[in-house]
Amino acid sequence: SQQGEEDPQALSIQEGENATMNCSYKTSINNLQWYRQNSGRGLVHLILIRSNEREKHSGRLRVTLDTSKKSSSLLITASRAADTASYFCATDESSYKLIFGSGTRLLVRP
């Protein structure tokens, strides 16, 4: 069964705007990761946030984690057309396996 569930399922924004995606999960975790997938290709790791961290930045990406609410958000600032992709959250519970959510499809219009 899916651990992480992303919201929204699809998001369409104008280039230059910010994109926010949310992920909710069900059980306690060691870390939460975000991955990006361009159409039909393999996933690429974007950022990892540990359970004892609340916020993390990487370039134009900002991830937050609220373990009390079992939720995370991914913010992409100043979006570009090249950011168009599907974004997945994945949770690591205890055995080093990742459980992936169903993803958010982001479309950035030029």
Place this chain on the structure above:
Amino acid sequence: DADVTQTPRNRITKTGKRIMLECSQTKGHDRMYWYRQDPGLGLRLIYYSFDVKDINKGEISDGYSVSRQAQAKFSLSLESAIPNQTALYFCATSETGTPGDNEQFFGPGTRLTVL
């Protein structure tokens, strides 16, 4: 990621045929994984291996088997393919590390169609 390769990249086969998908990695990672992805959905874990002699079932292992021939190679077999195994299959690797740090590296995927 060029460090994780999958063959074939595309395969069309018929119901009942045996199919093997292969994965090789040059990252030196101990851990390897096989996932399937169906349209519009996330990835579901089929099998995973934390070492050469270690094989573990994932969420959806029925109808699949795996072989970890070496640290760098992890093969997925469909003994008798059926149409609902039509999907995109991904291999991934990760390092053996401390808890809280297990980024996975994915291959480019194999698109399998079972007629």
